[in-house]
Amino acid sequence: MADQKASTSIEAVQSGLAAQGYIASRQIATAVYLSQQIEKPILVEGPAGVGKTELAKAIAAWRGMKMIRLQCYEGLDEAKALYEWKYAKQLLYTQILKDKLGEVLGGAQTLHAALNQLHDFGDVFFSKEFVEPRPLLQALEQPGGCVLLIDEIDKSDAEFESLLLEILSDFQVTIPELGTVSAITPPTVILTSNSERDLGDALKRRCLHLHIGFPEQRLEERIVESRVPGISQTLRRQMVGFIHEIRSLDLKKLPSVSETIDWARVLVLLQASELDTDIVKDTLNVLLKYEADIEAASPQVTTFIAKAARSNVFG
Amino acid sequence: MRENLHRFFRAARGVGVHVSPAESIDAMRAVKQVGFSDRAILRDSLLLTLAKSQDEKLALGDCFDLFFSQPEPPQDQAEASSENASQDADPPPSSEAAAETGEGQPPQELGPLAQMLLSQDRNAIAAAIASASGAASLSDIRYSTQRGIFSSRILDAMGLQRLRDDLDQLTATNPALAERLRAALDALREAVRDTVSQGLALYAREEAENLRNEILRNAPLARIERRQVAEMRALIRQIARRLRERYSKPRKRQRRGHLDVRRTLRRNAAWGGVPFLTAWKRKHRDRPKIVALCDVSGSVAQVSDFFLLLIHSLHEVVDDVRSFAFSSHLIEVSEILEKNSPEEAMAEIMSKVGFGSSDYGSSLVDFEKEFMSTLTPQTTVIVLGDARSNNLDPRADILRRISERSKRLVWLNPEGRLAWGFGDSEMPRYATFCTVVRQCATAQQLERAVSDIVATYQ
Secondary structure, X not given: OHHHHHHHHHHHHHHHHHHOOOOOOHHHHHHXXXXXXXXXXXXXXXXOOOOHHHHHHHHHHHHOOEEEEEEOOOOOOHHHHOEEEOHHHHHHXXXXXXXXXXXXXXXXXXXXXXXXXXXXXXXXXXXXXXXXXXXXXXXXXXXXXXXXXXXXXXXOOHHHHHHHHHHHHHOEEEXXXXXXXXXXXXXXXXXXXXXXXXXXXXXXXXXXXXXOOOOOHHHHHHHHHHHOOOOOHHHHHHHHHHHHHHHOOOOOOOOOHHHHHHHHHHHHHOXXXXXXXHHHHHHHHHHOOOHHHHHHHHHHHHHHHHHHHHHHHHO | XXXXXXXXXXXXXXXXXXXXXXXXXXXXXXXXXXOOOXXXXXXXXXXXXXXXXXXXXXXXXXXXXXXXXXXXXXXXXXXXXXXXXXXXXXXXXXXXXXXXXXXXXXXXXXXXXXXXXXXXXXXXXXXXXXXXXXXXOHHHOXXXXXXXXXXXXXXXXXXXXXXXXXXXXXXXXXXXXXXXXXXXXXXXXXXXXXXXXXXXXXXXXXHHHHHHHHHHHOOEHHHOOHHHHHHHHHHHHHHHHHHHHHHOOOOOOOOOOXXXXXXXXXXOHHHOOOOOOOOEOOOOOOOOEEEEEEEOOHHHHHHHHHHXXXXXXXXXXXXXXXXXXXXXXXXXXXXXXXXXOHHHHHHHHHHHHOOOOOOHHHHHHHHHHHHHHHOOOOEEEEEEOOOEOOOOOOOHHHXXXXXXXXXXXXXXXXXXXXXXXXXXXXXXXXXXXXXXXXXXXXXXXXXXXXXXHHHOOO
16 A cells, blocks of 8 residues: 555656656656655755756745755855854843843842852843854754755865764754754755765765766656747757767766756747757857867767757657 | 565675665665555665665666566476476377366375475465575575585475475376476476575675685786786775775874974064963974886786886875886886876886896986986885896995985885895895885785885875
8 A cells, every 4th residue: 555655656746846847757756755754865966957956946846845055165164054143143232231231230249149140141142042043053943844955065075064964864953052953844955966075974874865867868858848848849859869969979068957958948049940050050059168078069060960850750 | 575675785785885774774764665566666765775876876776676586486387397298208298287287186195395386386486485595594695606505405495305205206106297296396496596596696796706806915916817907906996095095184183292382482472472372393294205116027017017006096195106117227107107097008118118138237227317316305215126137237336325315215026035035136135225125916915015105104
């Protein structure tokens, strides 16, 4: 019975994401379903522009939840990711409350007694009101749950990874002055990485590992269809076929899905009905981002167009 | 089914996917959610929870396919029995007759295995094989030579003994049925053998690889066979990675140790010598600087090949390496090694200086003339060679000067200590000027030698 439920739920995930314009492969849908069921973060790896970040956005839109995004970079630390004390506010309040403090402490005869009275205040100035929550803490404090996107985790330092471990495994953070803050509703956590450096085993162990590669031709056609509705079917097939040929070359940066979509938009704007050598050569810079790559690809354009057209006939 | 999953985790470890207990718990939870009915979803779920990189995903995917493609139990049983029947030149008991007898005949006194075989219940047989291989702990299989013993263990667990008794009895009472049973038994043996082979492929891979690497590590480098060279290269790369991991970690040792009184006083002069800012004595650590002189003549060439490969793949740890190759004269090869793949580099080096008879004297002269200035008091000089100079002048005096200019002079000799000094070996004479002389014939010795050299800079 559970089996039946699982496959229908996975399909539900797929169609739900599709409604947000994100065409997910079954593997992606399985990952999203499982992360929800066993409450684990997903670590998404893959080349740039295959829709890693889009996945998080689509999940948030589909479930109608808020998305909180933490963009990682070198030097990102606790104060920017987790929480910070509002120093200015603390200072301001001590100034404003100076009189009040004097009043309270006025009764004390000795320094010792004053200190004791001061203790009675408790840690007024280190209470929740003075904490500035940063993305990670914000995510834990959302009453209805949220999608927490930790983008490009590989760009951050190795120390930052360790900071994440507590959140990823238990959905809680410990603030020394306040104690442990647990999530009201466990957020859906998506981490993305471009494999710029190897992530630690401890981090990987806590996540479901999803690798999104370049999609198959059919899937990519569907993606283009949903993202660029104005494009004709023949052109769509041809251009996707052409891009798959380009990906077989040894290039510095292979065109990924986002480039495909951009190119489709450009072709629609130029009102092309079919691929031909001129239009491809004119718009090659949309696909390829390095001069060397364009030079390497240019001589092949005609053959690739022919191939794409041929596969079109048989496919 | 939980048993099966546990066996799958073991198989996964066999293909090099690290499955920790925590991960196996996750996988269990995931599988509980998705169930077993849809194999593709099961596969995806296991890949998601267990594999943590693209390589692991590929390996685990293959492992999954192998694991869940259990060899079919005697599927051609019916054909086999009918074939047998026709061989008997006895056409009437064809498949129908067999089915008939199969249903009607197996008398009660036959053992369960015989009945199972005769009734050709494929699923029951598969289940029996699976449970028997569990009982025989097939997942402990390690070497291909164990196949026989595991097959017989599984068959024993299935009740072969009883089946034999039945067979003996039947040959007397019902020869036709006995014949059929015998054919079925053969098919069963085959199925069990397949199961065991599959088990071997699943569970023994890691062990077999470890064993092979262990043998390879201790094999004399100079004498390994051509087909092993590629494996050896992979092993050397592994060693390089290990050394890199061990030595490339940034060490935060700067603020420890003793107060630098002189610098502290100077720095705090503005406050009348009250030490607001402290200065600490820092341990000065040199980056490794290595100059390698490699003999590439005949027997030593292969060792130098691997040595150079190792040194140059350590560039994260050792950023200043200069390599020289010689047999009858000496040239610098650092650039060749850095620009080309190992195979091409070695081919190029060999075409330039290789295949000559070694002349240590004139090679040392070449070195002194052109490259003596590269040596600094921080340099470790490594000479790799057998010190067999064909009775030519060894010029040990140059080696003495090299030793004086450098931090350390290490001589790695592929020959055993016993051979030093015999024949044209000049080793004893050179050894007096070396900081360390060690034998270096196998990958393991090579690793230790390089590890020691790098460690002196830490």
